[in-house]
Amino acid sequence: MESSVSIKNLSLDFGSVKVLQSLDLEVARGEFIVLLGPSGCGKSTLLNCIAGLLDVTEGQIFIGGKNVTWAEPKDRGIGMVFQSYALYPQMTVERNLSFGLRVAGMPKAEIEQRVNRAAEILQIQPLLARKPANLSGGQRQRVAIGRALVRDVDVFLFDEPLSNLDAKLRSDLRVEIKRLHHRLKNTMIYVTHDQIEALTLADRIAIMKNGEIQQLADPHTIYNRPVNLYVAGFIGSPSMNFLEGTLNAANQTFVADDGTVVPIATYQFATPVSGSTKAVLGVRPEHIVIGEEAKSKPFNQEVEIEIVEPMGSDTLAWTKIAGKAVTFRCDSDVVITTGQKILVGFDPARGSLFNAETTNRI
Amino acid sequence: MAVDTLEPRGMRPRPFFTPRKIIIYSLLFFVSVYYLFPMYVMIVTSLKDLDEVRGGNIFALPVRFTFDPWFKAWNSACTGLYCEGLKVGFFNSVKITVPSVIVSVLIASINGYALVNWRFKGSEVFFVILLFGSFIPYQVMLYPMVIILRELKMFSTLQGVILIHTIFGMPILTLLFRNYFASLPPELFKAARVDGAGFWRIFFQIMVPMSLPIFVVAMILQITGIWNDFLFGVIYAGNQNYPMTVQLNNIVNSTQGVKEYNVNMAATILTGLVPLAVYFISGKWFVRGIAAGAVKG
Amino acid sequence: MGHLSMADATLSAQSKPEHATRPSFLRNLLLKNLSAKIAALPMIVTVLVVFVGCSAWSVYYSFTNSGQLPSGKFVGFAQYERLFHTARFIGAAKNLAMYGVMALVFTMVIGFLLAVLMDQKIRFENTFRTILLYPFALSFIVTGLVWQWIMNPNYGIEKVLHDWGFTNLHFDLLNNGNTVIYGLVIAGLWQGTGFVMVLMLAGLRGVDEEIWKAARVDGIPTWRTYLQIVLPMMRGVIVTTLVIVGSGIVRLYDLVVALTQGGPGFASDVPAKYVYDYMFGRANLGQGLAASTVMLVTVAIILIPWAYLEFGPKKNK
Numbered sequence: 001m002e003s004s005v006s007i008k009n010l011s012l013d014f015g016s017v018k019v020l021q022s023l024d025l026e027v028a029r030g031e032f033i034v035l036l037g038p039s040g041c042g043k044s045t046l047l048n049c050i051a052g053l054l055d056v057t058e059g060q061i062f063i064g065g066k067n068v069t070w071a072e073p074k075d076r077g078i079g080m081v082f083q084s085y086a087l088y089p090q091m092t093v094e095r096n097l098s099f100g101l102r103v104a105g106m107p108k109a110e111i112e113q114r115v116n117r118a119a120e121i122l123q124i125q126p127l128l129a130r131k132p133a134n135l136s137g138g139q140r141q142r143v144a145i146g147r148a149l150v151r152d153v154d155v156f157l158f159d160e161p162l163s164n165l166d167a168k169l170r171s172d173l174r175v176e177i178k179r180l181h182h183r184l185k186n187t188m189i190y191v192t193h194d195q196i197e198a199l200t201l202a203d204r205i206a207i208m209k210n211g212e213i214q215q216l217a218d219p220h221t222i223y224n225r226p227v228n229l230y231v232a233g234f235i236g237s238p239s240m241n242f243l244e245g246t247l248n249a250a251n252q253t254f255v256a257d258d259g260t261v262v263p264i265a266t267y268q269f270a271t272p273v274s275g276s277t278k279a280v281l282g283v284r285p286e287h288i289v290i291g292e293e294a295k296s297k298p299f300n301q302e303v304e305i306e307i308v309e310p311m312g313s314d315t316l317a318w319t320k321i322a323g324k325a326v327t328f329r330c331d332s333d334v335v336i337t338t339g340q341k342i343l344v345g346f347d348p349a350r351g352s353l354f355n356a357e358t359t360n361r362i
Numbered sequence: 363m364a365v366d367t368l369e370p371r372g373m374r375p376r377p378f379f380t381p382r383k384i385i386i387y388s389l390l391f392f393v394s395v396y397y398l399f400p401m402y403v404m405i406v407t408s409l410k411d412l413d414e415v416r417g418g419n420i421f422a423l424p425v426r427f428t429f430d431p432w433f434k435a436w437n438s439a440c441t442g443l444y445c446e447g448l449k450v451g452f453f454n455s456v457k458i459t460v461p462s463v464i465v466s467v468l469i470a471s472i473n474g475y476a477l478v479n480w481r482f483k484g485s486e487v488f489f490v491i492l493l494f495g496s497f498i499p500y501q502v503m504l505y506p507m508v509i510i511l512r513e514l515k516m517f518s519t520l521q522g523v524i525l526i527h528t529i530f531g532m533p534i535l536t537l538l539f540r541n542y543f544a545s546l547p548p549e550l551f552k553a554a555r556v557d558g559a560g561f562w563r564i565f566f567q568i569m570v571p572m573s574l575p576i577f578v579v580a581m582i583l584q585i586t587g588i589w590n591d592f593l594f595g596v597i598y599a600g601n602q603n604y605p606m607t608v609q610l611n612n613i614v615n616s617t618q619g620v621k622e623y624n625v626n627m628a629a630t631i632l633t634g635l636v637p638l639a640v641y642f643i644s645g646k647w648f649v650r651g652i653a654a655g656a657v658k659g
Numbered sequence: 660m661g662h663l664s665m666a667d668a669t670l671s672a673q674s675k676p677e678h679a680t681r682p683s684f685l686r687n688l689l690l691k692n693l694s695a696k697i698a699a700l701p702m703i704v705t706v707l708v709v710f711v712g713c714s715a716w717s718v719y720y721s722f723t724n725s726g727q728l729p730s731g732k733f734v735g736f737a738q739y740e741r742l743f744h745t746a747r748f749i750g751a752a753k754n755l756a757m758y759g760v761m762a763l764v765f766t767m768v769i770g771f772l773l774a775v776l777m778d779q780k781i782r783f784e785n786t787f788r789t790i791l792l793y794p795f796a797l798s799f800i801v802t803g804l805v806w807q808w809i810m811n812p813n814y815g816i817e818k819v820l821h822d823w824g825f826t827n828l829h830f831d832l833l834n835n836g837n838t839v840i841y842g843l844v845i846a847g848l849w850q851g852t853g854f855v856m857v858l859m860l861a862g863l864r865g866v867d868e869e870i871w872k873a874a875r876v877d878g879i880p881t882w883r884t885y886l887q888i889v890l891p892m893m894r895g896v897i898v899t900t901l902v903i904v905g906s907g908i909v910r911l912y913d914l915v916v917a918l919t920q921g922g923p924g925f926a927s928d929v930p931a932k933y934v935y936d937y938m939f940g941r942a943n944l945g946q947g948l949a950a951s952t953v954m955l956v957t958v959a960i961i962l963i964p965w966a967y968l969e970f971g972p973k974k975n976k
Binding site for chain 3: 386387389390393394396397398400401403404407415416419420421469472473475476477480482485488489491492494495497498499500501502503504505506507509510528529532536560561562586589590591592593597607610611614615623626627630633634637638640641642645646648649652653
């Protein structure tokens with residue numbers, strides 16, 4: 001596939017602090033990439049480097065096949081949408097959209113045509129004469145997207161565009177952005193700390209930590225086959241349950257630290273293993289089943305329910321397996337109560353095994 | 363990928379001297395020179411003897427280096443009435459500034475605290491009038507205040523001028539404290555109320571210890587402001603209590619006798635020394651003070 | 660004392676008058692938050708007696724023929740008539756207007772430009788700021804006396820210019836009635852631009868960093884970003900600065916006393932000095948009070964539009 005944005009061996013230091021470390025990233029034309037991570041992981045910094053708002057220390061950036069490592073932001077063929085909208089407050093929406101084009105000396109007719117097209121796509125025609133102060137948060141964000149749109153560029157950069165909106169509006173605009181991507185088919189690079197946004201929007205997610213990409217894959221792979229403990233723990237809410245123990249390749253068992261034995265014959269190893277190693281077994285809450293269904297699973301055990309949290313659509317229960325606090329999710333119709341004894345089980349095929357030392361997937 | 367090595371890679375090349383940088387720094391240099399040269403002129407003039415002052419130019423460094431003008435300014439410069447030097451004014455200024463700063467800061471901090479946490483009917487109205495009052499030209503209130511002080515038997519006394527400084531410092535200081543206290547989490551105050559603490563206990567045991575920075579800012583503002591005052595000192599303090607600024611003006615602008623420019627400049631520096639010391643020691647706090655004072659509540 | 664009931668009253672901020680009979684309402688008015696009211700007493704007295712009372716007193720007595728003592732009888736606008744027919748006052752007002760316009764325009768423009776200069780991610784920013792602001796820490800008296808010396812016609816810059824051979828260049832502003840105002844402006848700028856610069860810089864730093872990023876992505880040159888985006892965003896800071904600087908200018912007194920004593924003749928006289936001289940020097944209280952009332956009205960003319968803009972009905976950020 002043709003590459004739209006290509007980052008080669010990129011590093012950025014602020015003094016002695018290494019913010020980005022020898023980072024490589026290939027983004028295909030029309031792809032929607034989400035950079036996901038906690039604050040301070042370098043995701044926004046990376047986006048600013050792509051935009052040319054920060055100078056890199058090492059490495060190269062290509063956009064549309066052109067080396068733009070030293071290019072000014074305006075010459076990179078990018079449009080950018082910011083968290084705080086960054087609209088020019090004293091200008092009308094129409095001026096906000098057209099200001100950059102006017103400064104660039106574009107003919108009036110073309111400016112008008114572009115502004116109208118952007119306004120039509122984003123359905124902000126009625127707002128063109130207003131000033132940002134008289135717009136709602138959602139409307140402002142549309143205008144901010146519009147300002148990127150009129151630039152008629154191949155690559156859109158989003159820097160946490162929905163973080164300042166309330167939950168309801170956020171999910172509405174999320175769908176909008178997805179729709180926009182389907183319609184425009186531009187390359188989009190989207191920074192967020194919200195994993196729901198990442199999972200719903202992305203063609204591929206890059207999970208970042210300490211200035212490095214931990215895993216770059218489609219949402220399904222990220223969720224089901226995390227490459228290391230960090231990714232496994234970061235994605236999913238409530239997060240994955242972890243049991244520590246020893247993996248015996250010979251008799252295909254995982255023995256938890258308290259002696260509980262989990263047969264793992266069904267597990268698909270990422271790398272061939274032999275002998276015995278310290279390992280961590282991860283199971284997502286929704287992969288633990290109860291009652292009759294649990295009986296057929298390779299591992300099952302009777303446990304006592306400690307806390308029950310009804311969430312509406314489903315119910316979250318807390319218990320202990322192998323001495324570790326474990327949560328599992330069950331249908332909200334199932335009646336479970338605190339103190340109840342119940343049979344729970346899971347299939348290790350749906351779980352993840354990690355090397356306890358390297359924290360990488362086995 | 364042999365081509366890559368020739369292409370842009372890594373840090374954008376940034377020459378040490380760009381036209382932009384040269385323009386910026388040379389502008390800053392010339393501006394700095396403009397701001398610094400009066401200080402330079404003052405210092406060099408105060409270190410020359412009178413012949414050299416008259417003969418040379420004001421930018422020249424002293425040839426016959428002397429501290430005599432400084433001693434004379436401090437000990438025996440004449441104001442036209444008497445010749446006891448600036449030291450009289452210095453100690454008067456100390457006697458005015460120290461109590462004025464303490465009283466005005468104390469009262470304004472209590473005002474600010476009451477305005478934020480103990481609002482009563484009309485408290486905001488008083489505050490708004492107080493703020494607008496700070497814009498009333500002093501000349502409007504000068505004479506009625508003379509009458510009031512006379513009635514209180516405080517006209518031409520230290521107490522009188524201290525009272526005046528407390529009154530006219532109140533708007534800006536109250537604003538300063540009010541804004542600061544309003545920025546503290548209100549839960550703190552509520553928790554103390556629930557614990558049964560009263561007005562004064564909450565103020566002295568919770569608010570004051572949390573507000574040292576703003577007290578420092580207020581003190582800086584007041585020390586420089588009161589030390590630099592001329593108008594109130596000349597009207598309300600009385601001859602025997604004239605602050606340093608008034609005495610300095612009397613020394614320099616007195617019409618009798620030979621003009622001793624070197625002594626005048628030494629006296630001028632001496633008068634500016636206290637606020638300058640406060641300014642240089644406090645650094646960013648001073649900036650914070652004037653910026654905070656300008657931000658409306 | 661009933662702490663809880665007091666807490667209720669304050670916590671619900673604006674306490675409604677409780678369904679109360681008249682005596683208990685009165686008691687409420689006086690005794691509720693008693694400590695707070697006692698503590699606020701200095702402020703209440705200051706507001707009522709000084710800011711309201713004294714101003715009203717001055718305005719009232721400006722309509723009397725008070726001489727040395729404020730005992731005169733009511734004479735209507737006679738004092739004002741005389742005031743506006745007094746060449747010295749008209750001159751003082753003109754001087755102040757000239758000084759005011761120049762000082763306001765130059766401090767604002769130079770202050771803003773300096774702030775922009777300081778905003779260029781320069782090295783030694785603190786040092787430069789310290790240099791630009793230190794005159795502001797000085798008394799106007801000190802400022803006036805330094806510049807009086809620098810502009811001394813016999814030994815100041817004038818002499819330096821002549822010594823260097825520039826015999827047709829002149830820097831003798833203070834002894835010429837036509838130029839003395841410029842001397843005042845130069846000294847005033849030296850003292851005041853640093854202050855404006857600091858306020859403007861705070862305003863510049865208050866602009867969202869993402870606005871700058873957006874402008875860079877849009878390809879807008881730096882100077883246009885400052886002029887067309889950032890400057891309009893600083894309206895609040897600019898207006899506040901204007902009000903502070905403006906009301907300071909109306910009060911201008913110390914600097915004149917120290918630098919020129921109003922001279923030569925009355926060429927650098929200002930209203931504040933006129934007021935002082937008539938009140939305390941010439942024992943013509945009525946004139947002094949009328950002149951001070953004119954100053955008060957001037958400030959009100961500056962202040963009221965501002966107050967309307969800032970606190971008025973339409974609050975548009």
